[in-house]
Amino acid sequence: MTIGEIIAEPLRTYHPKMPRQEVRDRVKAMMMKVGLLPNLINRYPHEFSRRSVSAYRHRAGADP
Incomplete structure (x- = not known):
């Protein structure tokens, strides 16, 4: 799995009807948040x- 797929997995699990582009946008936003x-x-x-x-895990854990 790619980094994007790993980050997107919880979004797809808990929000299965979320549009694909919105998932991608949220994944990119989370990536920016952790550097x-x-x-x-x-x-x-x-x-x-x-x-x-x-370092990325530490940053992401501060505000999941």
Whole structure:
């Protein structure tokens, strides 16, 4: 799964009727919130360093 798919999964689970474009927009907004550029939406977790993944998780956990 890509970073975008991982972030979108809860939205699709809890809001199954949400339009696809809105899901994508929310995913991009969350990525920006934790310091990821939206153009990284199709990258895989293994393409990021462990240190950067830990930093993103910490930022995301502050306001889920």
